[in-house]
Structures are given as structure tokens and as C-alpha cells.
Amino acid sequence: MFTDLADFHQWLAQRHEANEYRVTPAPLNRLDGWAADPVTGDLHHSSGRFFAVHGLDVTGSQREVGHWQQPIINQPEHGVLGILVKEFDGVPHCLLQAKMEPGNVNTLQLSPTVQATRSNYTRVHRGRAVPYLELFIARGRGRPLADALQSEQGSWFLAKRNRNVIIRIDDDIPVLDDFCWLSLDQIGHLLKVHDLVNMDTRTVLSHLPDALLPAGDRFRGTPAHPLPELLNWLTHHKTMDRTVRRAVPLAKTEGWRMTDEELRHEHDRYFRVIGVDVQAQNREVASWSQPMLAPCGEGVIAFVVRRIDGVPHVLVQARAEAGTPDGVEIAPTVQCSPGNYAHLATGLRPRYLDTVLSAPPRRILFDVVHSEEGGRFYHARNRYRAVEVPDDFRVDVPDGFHWATPGQLAQVNHYGGLLNVEVRNLLTCMGFIA
């Protein structure tokens, strides 16, 4: 435990020095253990496990563009993202880990106690066991505070879901190298630092009861729309959505070009699929190779926040993405990579993007750049921002949008599959960054 966050940063620097890591870009067509299917061009691991990269055709979307094709990561198995919580002197702390991921811009970020794909924990790679995993998958050790199957980035993953689990323990457990206990207040401060608290930690933290959160007062107050209205709006959009997703051979994905080195969009938009060779001394296996998805440009993930009768509400949208597991989920006010829209007519610019980008500093509740999951995404960064708009901002919003209190989103979040990963990440920032 750290009495001062300066000690934490010193510890993190030591963890950095104590281990050796190297991530080297490598041609996609010569990655050890990976091969393109001779017919479809789809990328697979020789074991048939881990994940694959396929092509996907999307039609009928209500989004800015109604039809497109794209590569997508297919990883149908459910992994476990778990955080242990324990009180020290009455103050709840989370056990987090300084973990290297090949896609991290800064090598080490704070991961959950456990971040394991099913391949990890069934030990496909014959590596070391995942520490603390048995506390999450064997029932009856500790008290569960949350456990929900949640989706991840719908524009990059096909129907990917991970278990988000929080277990409260009373017993003392050994703290291994690379792990540390941090209080929720400390995590709140660390969430203001760019690229430090990783995506898996942020999504799991969105399930903590609001009574424990440093900025939990933002979660309280009477909602303008009772919960059944929010669910009615969401179910309406789920049932009215006409998005059709169809697998296509990766080699035939319209608008995408495979070179020896990488797979890229013909106009250098959206993302590239690249290869990396990885050496990491303290991971389950010491070296491996893998494809990664490298986004083109930084994204924006933002809430418009407005007080309605004095109670803070966030503006959310019902959104269908390429890989959304159940068609439509609740998404933030804004979720986009602005560069991908630059070629479109002004009217197709994402709604409310200008509102959140042009807000004066005094109206910005938080503004921090966080990384997306470094195990699949290479240098994937998004600006997480919440902007409080004045009372003359229209309460009456377009049909695909709805006002909700952060408390309502937290309530809905316990059941899994209703909030997308971007809105869960913002919700964590809302609850932790005071």
C-alpha cells in the first residue's frame, strides 16, 4: 500500500526496470504460429485458439453510413476480468497489477487483478498459471459484488464478451510482484493520468456500488425519466434495428488491401491490422507473435452532462456497431474517431461532437486520454471527456438519444449486455474523478 501516490509512481518505475519487454513490428504474413487461410485470407492461429481476423459486411445500419465492409476480430470465448476488493482500516482497496501489453504506448499499465482469456486460463499456450484466477472462477471464495458478461469494442470485435467480476475478500492474501493495493481515492487520482489505468480495469470498476465511489454523489438524485422509460427506449431501438452482419472472406473485404506487411484501408482510414513479435520476461509465456488492430488517429468518447431539476444527467445514444453482440447497446453521447468522418459531408459529422470539442474549460468535468486494451489494440487511444452544458441546452433530444442519470446507468450495468464498453469506461470516470 502507498501512503503517497509519489510512492506508487516510484514503484511503477521499478516494475518497469525489473522486467524486460520488447515489441517489434513484424510482417503480418510471417508471424510465428499465425497463417492466412488459403481460400478466405482470414488470419488464424495454428492452434485454432486465441482469436482470428475475419471480414464482415454490414448493411441496414442507421449510422452515418448504411453499408460497409471491414476486418473484425473474432474471439468468441469469454475471458475473465476480475478485481479483488479488500478493506484495510475500513477503507476499500483494489488489487491491481502493473502489466505489460504489447499494444500499450507506454508498455506498463494498471490491469485488473486478473485479466485472462479462456485460452490463458485453460493454458493453451502451456505457460504459467494466472495468479489469483481461482478466486474468481471457483465460487464461494469471498463475496461477489458484481459479475456480468459485458461486450467490448463493437467496431473492432465480433460479439466479444468478457466477464466483469468484483470479489470482496476478508482473508489476507499474498501480494505478488507487479501487484499492489490501491484505495478507490487513489484510483480516482490515477484515472486523471493519461494511459495509466487500462481499459479492463476501467470497465470492471464501472460495476462498483456507487456508495463506494469517490464521486458517487453524481450518481444520486431523481431521474427525469424513470427506469422503465429508459428500458422502453432501449428495447424499442433494439427491436427496430435492421443491421445485418454477414461474414465475408478477409481477402475479399471491399476497400481493404493486404500487403506483405499489413492490412489497411484503401484511404488509410479506420485502422490497420499489423503484426508484432513480443518478448516479455514476466508474462505467462516469454515470447510470442500476434496480429494487432492499430487505429488511425485518436478517438473521442464523451458525455454531454446536463442538470435537469438540479440532478446531473448524461446524454446517451442507442447504437448498433459492426460487432455489437445483441444488435444495439447504450453508448455515450459521442463515440468516434473524428478523422474517419473528415471525408463525409458536414451533415454526417457525428452529432454533438462539436459540442464536446468546443466546450470552454470551466465546463469540462474531466478530460483524459486513455488506452484501449493493449492485448489486441496497438496504440489505441481515446480522449475521455465529460462536458456540462448550460440550462439552455435542449432537453428535447433526437429519437436515438436519451437522458439518464449515472445512477440509472450503474443500475442497468449489473445485468450485462446493456451498456457498451465506451459508456462503461466513461461511467467509471464519472464515479471516480471528483
Added chain:
Amino acid sequence: MFTDLADFHQWLAQRHEANEYRVTPAPLNRLDGWAADPVTGDLHHSSGRFFAVHGLDVTGSQREVGHWQQPIINQPEHGVLGILVKEFDGVPHCLLQAKMEPGNVNTLQLSPTVQATRSNYTRVHRGRAVPYLELFIARGRGRPLADALQSEQGSWFLAKRNRNVIIRIDDDIPVLDDFCWLSLDQIGHLLKVHDLVNMDTRTVLSHLPDALLPAGDRFRGTPAHPLPELLNWLTHHKTMDRTVRRAVPLAKTEGWRMTDEELRHEHDRYFRVIGVDVQAQNREVASWSQPMLAPCGEGVIAFVVRRIDGVPHVLVQARAEAGTPDGVEIAPTVQCSPGNYAHLATGLRPRYLDTVLSAPPRRILFDVVHSEEGGRFYHARNRYRAVEVPDDFRVDVPDGFHWATPGQLAQVNHYGGLLNVEVRNLLTCMGFIA
């Protein structure tokens, strides 16, 4: 409105006489508008709409039998099941409809205000408009009390889901022929009558707030296991489930025989797929033909109820069926057709079946035979029963089972996709049958 239920029964008899209905069994291979695919044998409507009958191969199941093949109904579109609620003299009433369905043993049962497949309401059959539908699909008329996408019979439907919607209105609306307002107390009494309140009504009613329910006191009291434990148990079983579902040609479905007349299992177990010709004067179209699934034998759908620290709890199971949309859902203590297990070893008899069948009368909270949806299922009847077991019944239950209060199930039910249709139907009986 009826001051006395005798008046209701008289009205129902009049509705019966006022309309003419005829359901005639017809050979499956000569149904108007339907044809078997020449390659697979799958049954389709010539429009490509409504529904189809496919073959399904199921492996990896944790159920009594680990591998099987079966026909299954494929109806991927979401329909709407909606009930209007309105207070008269401060007493909430539901608008229900006496509706003919070809599979009903008694022709007319009480359907929800609206019971429309997407084909219905987009008018594929070019029939009459569905009355009151606009109150459910246009948002902003009335106040939603519930709206959830819910699964239906997982052993007969492939990933079928319908919207379950309750809308509260204040305005007066015209009451059309075949419709009537019934108070919740009256519905409670009618739920004790065999084959009267249809499945669609029962599933929608499971979403009413417990404060309104005639037997809502059963929903209150402190649960032995807080909600996060219940969700942890469910998510554990969802992620550990290894059931694999694979489409197979209907003509090649192992163990099933297609005759000119019908499709049946070689040992006359499970169900048959039959054809019917239908004439109904007051439906959207006056006559049509369709395949129907006709179960072999009556089923049992039951709760074991036990007081824990004085609070009523029901025993539920985590259950994967052939067509469960998201792998595993919460199911009742017992859900089976006992005849289908008669050929298996005693150890493979469904757990707790004998407990619920052999209970002495004084321990039976309710026991009533209800019909499943008469639009797809022909004479499909289940005994719905709840049995209160004494305090020496073990609280410690096998891993796939869990104790929950009816109030917890009602809470979870608002989000859709967590409770299967059988447990929702039992929950309605628990809340209404005082």
C-alpha cells in the same frame, strides 16, 4: 368491466358463439403456402416470412443427455406482446382479449392487448391492422411500466424473443369486440382456471411491479443471497456452458421421421410437427395453413418453495436448452415432460420432479394446467405448480441450482434475457394466485 366473474364467463361464452373458428389437421406436405426445401427438407413459407422449421444438432450439454438432434422452429424476428393498464376508480385493470389460436385446446383464451409478430404488424399477410398496436410501437403514448426482450420456449424455438411491454394509459380508449378490462384480482382468480390465461398474457404480467400484485407479499423480505451472488452464479454457468448448436437439414435430423402427414420422433417422444388448416372469422386473415409443434404428453413446470429465515424463496436452476438465445437462463426448479424421461435410467430422472409431484395437498401453493402459445404449439399443456417444502429440506443445493426470492426474480426480469419463459410464467402465478 365485470363486477362479477360469472359475467366474464358469460361474456367469454358469447365471444365464442359470436365468431366461427375451425382448425383441421392437414398433411404437412400439402399445406397451402408452405413447402419443404428440396435439398434440406426444411419447412418454409413461400413468402420467406413468418417462421421456418429446421433441424438442430446439440452437443456438449450438461443436461441429462449430452447430445441429440431435433427439429426446431426458427423465427428470428421480434414480435410485440403488450398489455395496456388503466386505473378505474383507483384500481388498475388490464385490457385483455378473447383470442382464437389454432393450437388452443379450447379455441379461445385470454391474450394480451396486443400479440403481434413482426409479420403481423408489417402486414405481410395483407390482413387487417392489429388493434391498439400503435400504443406500443409509437413511443410517447402512455407511460411504460416495463419493456424487455424475452426468450420463449428454448426446447422448441431457436433463439426466439418477443418484446414484453406494459403501458399505462390515462386516456379513455374504445374497447373493441373481443376485448375487456379485468382487474388484477380478477386475473388472479382466472389464473386458477385451466387453459384460460394464455402464455403471452402470463409472460407479460410477470413484469408488473410487485406493489400491484394480489400476492405481492410473497415478493418481499430479505433474500438469503444478495443479488450479486445470484448474478455471479448465473454468469458462472453462462460462461462455463459448453453447449454447441449446429443447424442440420431437417430431412437428415437423427431419430426423426418425415411421413406425408407429419414429422415425428422414431420412439414417439418429445413432439410431432403437424399441419393445420385454419378458418377464423375475426382474425387478421380469415383462413390460413401452417405447421404446428404438437408436444407428446403434458409437462410439469414447478417451483420448490422454502422459507429461509421466514422469507419465501424459490429454487431455480441455470439451464441451457436447444434454442436458448444466450446459452443459459434462469429456469424453474422443475421443467420437463415426464414422459420423455421414462426410458432413461432412474438416475437421469429430472431432479426434484418427485418432490413436486408427491407433495401432500396442504403444501401445494397452486396447481393449474396452462397452455403454451397456441399460435405455434398444438395442445401444448403444462402443469404449473408450486410446492412449499418443510424446513428440513436442505438449503444446501447442487451447483446448478440456487435460491432466490420471487422479488429478486422480478427485479432481474426487467432487463430481459435472464429468466426463461417457464420461470416467468411461474412468477406470474406466484404473484397473482393468492
